[in-house]
Amino acid sequence: MSLKTHNLGYPRVGARRELKKALESYWAGRSTQQELRDTAAALRKAHWITQRDAGIEWIPSNDFSFYDQTLDASVLFGVVPARFAHSPGRPVDLDTYFTMARGIDTENHATAGVAALEMTKWFDTNYHYLVPEFAAGQTFALSSSKPLEEYREALALGIKTTPVLLGPVSFLMLGKAYGENPDDLKEMLLRDLLPIYADLLGQLKSAGAEWAQIDEPCLCLDLTDRQRRWYDDAYRMLAGADTPKLLLATYFGELRDNLPLACRLPIDGLHIDAVRAPQEVERVCDGLRDDVLLSVGVVDGRNIWRNDFARSLDILRTARESIGADRLIVSPSCSLLHSPYSLKYEKAMDAEIKSWLAFAEEKLGEVKTLARLAGADGAHSELDAALRENRAMIAARRTSARIHDGAAQARLAMVCEDDWRRATPFAERVKAQQAHLNLPLFPTTTIGSFPQTAEVRGARARFKSGELSAEQYDAFLEEQTRDAVRWQEELGVDVLVHGEFERNDMVEYFGERLSGFVFTQNGWVQSYGSRCVKPPVIFGDVSRPAPMTLRWSEFAQSLTKLPMKGMLTGPITILQWSFVRDDQPRSVTARQIALALRDEVRDLEASGISVIQIDEPALREGLPLRRADRDAYLDWAVAAFRLASSGVRDQTQIHTHMCYCDFNDIIQSIADLDADVISIETARSQSELLEAFAQFQYPNDIGPGVWDIHSPRAPSAREMLALLQSYAEVVSPERLWVNPDCGLKTRGWEEVRPAMRHLIECAREARRKWEQ
Numbered sequence: 001m002s003l004k005t006h007n008l009g010y011p012r013v014g015a016r017r018e019l020k021k022a023l024e025s026y027w028a029g030r031s032t033q034q035e036l037r038d039t040a041a042a043l044r045k046a047h048w049i050t051q052r053d054a055g056i057e058w059i060p061s062n063d064f065s066f067y068d069q070t071l072d073a074s075v076l077f078g079v080v081p082a083r084f085a086h087s088p089g090r091p092v093d094l095d096t097y098f099t100m101a102r103g104i105d106t107e108n109h110a111t112a113g114v115a116a117l118e119m120t121k122w123f124d125t126n127y128h129y130l131v132p133e134f135a136a137g138q139t140f141a142l143s144s145s146k147p148l149e150e151y152r153e154a155l156a157l158g159i160k161t162t163p164v165l166l167g168p169v170s171f172l173m174l175g176k177a178y179g180e181n182p183d184d185l186k187e188m189l190l191r192d193l194l195p196i197y198a199d200l201l202g203q204l205k206s207a208g209a210e211w212a213q214i215d216e217p218c219l220c221l222d223l224t225d226r227q228r229r230w231y232d233d234a235y236r237m238l239a240g241a242d243t244p245k246l247l248l249a250t251y252f253g254e255l256r257d258n259l260p261l262a263c264r265l266p267i268d269g270l271h272i273d274a275v276r277a278p279q280e281v282e283r284v285c286d287g288l289r290d291d292v293l294l295s296v297g298v299v300d301g302r303n304i305w306r307n308d309f310a311r312s313l314d315i316l317r318t319a320r321e322s323i324g325a326d327r328l329i330v331s332p333s334c335s336l337l338h339s340p341y342s343l344k345y346e347k348a349m350d351a352e353i354k355s356w357l358a359f360a361e362e363k364l365g366e367v368k369t370l371a372r373l374a375g376a377d378g379a380h381s382e383l384d385a386a387l388r389e390n391r392a393m394i395a396a397r398r399t400s401a402r403i404h405d406g407a408a409q410a411r412l413a414m415v416c417e418d419d420w421r422r423a424t425p426f427a428e429r430v431k432a433q434q435a436h437l438n439l440p441l442f443p444t445t446t447i448g449s450f451p452q453t454a455e456v457r458g459a460r461a462r463f464k465s466g467e468l469s470a471e472q473y474d475a476f477l478e479e480q481t482r483d484a485v486r487w488q489e490e491l492g493v494d495v496l497v498h499g500e501f502e503r504n505d506m507v508e509y510f511g512e513r514l515s516g517f518v519f520t521q522n523g524w525v526q527s528y529g530s531r532c533v534k535p536p537v538i539f540g541d542v543s544r545p546a547p548m549t550l551r552w553s554e555f556a557q558s559l560t561k562l563p564m565k566g567m568l569t570g571p572i573t574i575l576q577w578s579f580v581r582d583d584q585p586r587s588v589t590a591r592q593i594a595l596a597l598r599d600e601v602r603d604l605e606a607s608g609i610s611v612i613q614i615d616e617p618a619l620r621e622g623l624p625l626r627r628a629d630r631d632a633y634l635d636w637a638v639a640a641f642r643l644a645s646s647g648v649r650d651q652t653q654i655h656t657h658m659c660y661c662d663f664n665d666i667i668q669s670i671a672d673l674d675a676d677v678i679s680i681e682t683a684r685s686q687s688e689l690l691e692a693f694a695q696f697q698y699p700n701d702i703g704p705g706v707w708d709i710h711s712p713r714a715p716s717a718r719e720m721l722a723l724l725q726s727y728a729e730v731v732s733p734e735r736l737w738v739n740p741d742c743g744l745k746t747r748g749w750e751e752v753r754p755a756m757r758h759l760i761e762c763a764r765e766a767r768r769k770w771e772q
């Protein structure tokens with residue numbers, strides 16, 4: 001007998017990124033909405049069939065999204081801010097949906113620009129969601145029939161799915177409510193929202209849905225007593241309504257003090273993340289009512305290593321003994337959205353390493369095999385063989401010579417006290433840097449990348465396919481870099497960048513050049529909207545066989561007398577945006593990466609680069625979800641950055657850059673990095689960051705972005721100046737830099753050129769004002 005099987009969500013961008021291409025083509029006006037919808041339907045069909053053929057019983061629907069599942073929830077319940085000019089109660093059309101996601105550019109439209117919803121990190125992943133905005137007089141109304149349509153679409157294919165909805169409490173908690181006490185408003189809103197959920201669930205039941213999966217990942221966060229009461233109230237109310245059976249899904253962490261709450265909710269099934277919280281399975285089994293099913297997520301949805309069957313079977317057998325096979329379901333730990341599609345597309349990967357990996361499709365197979373293994377009552381030759389093969393693979397990986405690098409380990413053991421800090425404090429270093437760099441007040445710079453145009457990506461694709469020789473590709477990159485340097489000089493930028501034209505991605509590029517990493521050909525994972533990343537895989541000890549960035553920084557510096565910034569990705573960001581090894585603490589891997597970067601920093605310095613930026617946009621994202629775990633993480637994360645950055649002379653100026661997050665709660669750790677300059681995203685959540693600065697006097701130089709590059713709307717010089725002035729009220733003008741809030745790779749030159757002109761104008765105007 002096999003245990004039951006469940007999947008929480010499947011990647012949706014397409015194994016060949018079909019959705020990305022269809023979206024971008026539709027946005028560019030090159031294809032019709034019907035063509036986009038057809039692509040989406042074909043993907044959903046393929047995904048449902050893959051899951052059915054893998055033997056999954058609880059197959060999700062409504063896990064597809066044209067952009068983001070949280071935006072889908074906002075649209076579903078009619079949470080459309082007034083600026084999108086939508087009539088409440090009417091269905092939200094696809095173009096309004098995309099405007100909420102992307103905003104409207106003033107310059108290209110007769111109408112005024114419209115700011116997109118704020119985008120932020122989805123828990124501790126590299127996926128970004130669009131933040132629901134709840135207004136004071138917020139009303140709710142079902143404004144989309146997507147969950148019903150997708151349920152029926154699958155049914156027409158003969159597949160009975162489990163519709164997935166973001167749960168009401170997590171939906172409210174992940175959103176922004178304005179006012180003195182946002183939780184007061186949220187509490188009121190919950191009461192109004194629940195009948196709409198009940199209505200929708202009733203419609204799904206009428207359409208034939210037996211189960212609905214309700215995602216409540218916020219159950220893995222620190223909750224106040226009041227928020228816990230919201231859970232009790234919400235699920236008591238839904239239990240009284242005519243709904244399908246509810247399978248409540250928690251993931252991304254331990255339940256800890258929310259465990260009794262999760263167990264007492266009046267639901268029909270509970271999913272828990274048994275990868276992040278294996279030790280809680282027994283307690284959950286003990287705490288659940290006798291009629292509640294338990295979906296145990298033993299297959300890691302956040303990493304790519306093949307499952308250790310022996311370990312998972314221990315967990316599943318314990319659960320089986322406790323609650324019985326009838327109530328037990330096997331599943332991945334969370335949605336497979338965060339996994340690449342399939343290993344079958346990896347034609348070039350080292351065979352030994354490939355044999356250690358499982359992507360989404362292979363993970364479905366693991367779920368099924370584990371369900372059969374844990375459900376079996378006696379010997380079964382096919383299952384025994386699967387178990388033996390798995391045991392052999394785990395042992396081979398553990399002992400493989402590929403993983404261990406004695407030199408990298410020895411180097412780490414030799415790190416001494418002085419390696420963790422700069423030789424002199426900032427107040428002294430800054431004088432040496434100013435004497436060397438001679439920068440004006442409000443120095444201008446950019447964050448590193450310039451537009452990765454179709455031409456740039458196309459040239460790289462042709463180089464990879466052999467159509468362009470190494471010499472031709474190199475000459476192409478030189479030309480791009482030369483043009484970018486000349487343009488910055490003409491514009492009047494103070495600290496230049498080379499443009500990062502040679503990089504496919506800020507993490508993958510480094511992964512390709514470090515030992516201990518392997519990269520994929522097609523391991524795409526959605527990051528936001530149509531944008532994807534191919535996270536490298538860290539399988540072993542890390543070291544740097546040769547300089548990684550020197551060639552392009554040296555070349556760019558040779559073209560100008562102005563300072564050229566060396567551009568590196570920091571150890572925590574490389575760690576966080578890669579699939580990491582699970583056989584040693586993340587802190588050790590971070591230190592190994594830091595040492596490789598330290599060598600790169602020193603090489604850059606030795607070759608005459610006197611400003612070096614080490615990007616750490618993922619520092620905040622790596623923060624554990626629970627407050628109790630945060631200090632330990634911040635200690636080793638800050639130490640890794642310092643190890644990478646501190647081996648330089650006083651006059652060498654270290655920059656760092658952060659984006660995509662609220663930084664207020666880690667501002668002390670940001671200061672502890674002791675970077676001479678930080679450029680930071682502020683444009684979308686400006687007032688909160690300013691508040692944090694008002695409370696915490698950030699000691700070193702800071703470049704709070706004056707241009708939100710994620711919005712296609714480029715601000716005028718006057719708007720930028722207004723922002724800069726508001727920063728100057730809380731940060732000393734001598735400490736302020738003027739820059740965009742992130743790299744410009746996702747923008748086009750037609751946007752970058754005018755916006756950068758405005759930015760330079762803004763800095764000049766500010767200098768005139770302050771120097772008077």
Ligand SMILES: CN1c2c(nc(N)[nH]c2=O)NC[C@@H]1CNc1ccc(C(=O)N[C@@H](CCC(=O)N[C@@H](CCC(=O)N[C@@H](CCC(=O)O)C(=O)O)C(=O)O)C(=O)O)cc1
Pocket residue numbers: 126452454457458459460461503504505506507508527528530531532533534577617660745746
């Ligand atoms: C800054 N951010 C990053 C995050 N994570 C990263 N790993 N990297 C980041 O930069 N997280 C937070 C933020 C926001 N996230 C992103 C994520 C992704 C992008 C982005 O622009 N992605 C590109 C893909 C980038 C890439 O790897 N490009 C490759 C392959 C290009 C390609 O598609 N080639 C085509 C052929 C092209 C042609 O012929 O014209 C193909 O293979 O089919 C490369 O450049 O070589 C994306 O498009 O999704 C931005 C922010």
Ligand SMILES: N[C@@H](CCS)C(=O)O
Pocket residue numbers: 447448449450506567615617657659742743744745
């Ligand atoms: N240097 C990178 C940072 C992005 S977070 C860039 O400019 O794209």
Ligand SMILES: [Zn+2]
Pocket residue numbers: 447617657658659741742743
């Ligand atoms: Zn950035």
